[in-house]
Amino acid sequence: MSDHPSLVDSAPKAALATAAERFGTPCFVYDEAVVRERVASVREAFEGRFEISYAVKSNPNRAVIRALVGVVDRLDLSSGGELLLAEETGWDPGLWSFVGPVKRPGELRLAVELGCGHIVVESERELRELDETLAAAGTRGSVLLRINPSELPKGFGVSMARRPTIFGIDEEEIDSAVELAQSLPHIELAGFHVYAGTQCLDADALAENIRNIARLYTSLLDRHSLSVEHLVFGSGFGIRYHDGAEGLEPRQIASGCVDAIDALRAHPGAADATMALEMGRFLVGESGWFVTRVLGTKHTRGTALLALDGGMNHYLGASGNLGGVLKRNYPVTAVTNSEGEATPYDLSGPLCTNIDALGKGIEMGHVGPGDLVAIGCAGAYGITSSPLHFISHAPPREVLIPAEGGIDAAIDITDQSPISDPPDWARFAD
Ligand SMILES: Cc1ncc(COP(=O)(O)O)c(C=O)c1O
16 A cells, blocks of 8 residues: 555545535634644754745735744745735745845845845846846845756656746856856845746656756866855655646755755755755645535536536636646545435536636535535645636635644634735836
8 A cells, every 4th residue: 555645545534524614614723733743753853954834825915924934944935915924914024035037126135124134136138127126225135046957857747947038047157157147246146046937746857856956956066166055956746636646755855965955965066055946736735625615516418517616716726727738637535425325526616617617526425405515735825826816706705724823722813924915016016
């Protein structure tokens, strides 16, 4: 038997049912204890070699960002809005990095004004623009150059390497960007950043990727006689989106790359550098479930359809419309069952379109009107990655089960979402 029970087998059904009854459906339920376990598994595996930087885009609810204060080490932010969320949630700006290939002038200004620890620059154009922004503010800024590597091992569900993309500076052109950074008066070249792929469940490929990045950094330190302060290893650790997928074991990844990290650390140019794994979904994805209620059943032309109060407007990823070549079911389970014959079900959301389907042929016993169905991996890229306004249904609730107190202490965190309470966009208007 596998060491990793499937995500469906480990669904916290009793807690999900309680949350749905107490807070209403549809709802996203996040279990903080699972996030802490994930963080601990990464820390234990790498034994202090890496800090952990949380990618806020994966789940930007303020309650989640706050819950990570003192749990992870840094925040990875990708917009002016995320900079403001980080500010509001009490994170030390020195621990932020601001990444993104298309930053507006107002966003660069805001990052400088708030004292963002590292600005990750993705082109020579942006380097020059940031230099001017820093000059206008009368200060210098710590910059990481984002490199788009020429190679990425096989096994990443999403890849940005090798091909033409907007992300980062092509590895082939990085030397000239380093020289430019060194020549600009307000830029302090603090290090480098790579994030070239994600959703990888192959420990060997992830380890190889870390080894490749370490090699790339070593070669840059040598070529430019640099001493750096910070290096980011965009990790790409994946989660169990699909039936039968085995979860990652961070120890297995670490065993394939700690030698390379230690060799990089032994380089005089990296001796004092902090090194961070940057990740979102691996930390929060499997902590979350989307719980929706069955409003009705329809038997149509040989298929049993469930009419659900939640759909792709709330959780686009589960409908297969957020990317990915194949439409495959996310982990789905009945939270409650009712009497009747077990049947495979297709899941239909409330939108007037055929693409609002959250699963096909799902075997979960018999469910009927009033029962609850939950879809996993909903802690990352859930509510804020979905077309909530489409067809004007009410937004779902968001619920946090705190690490201390469990489901009895669960709280409604809907109002802390940037959806209910957007950041003040005017603060970074151009
Ligand atoms: C630069 C950067 N860092 C980190 C992440 C987080 O990725 P994941 O949630 O797959 O770990 C992303 C996701 O798009 C990203 O673009």
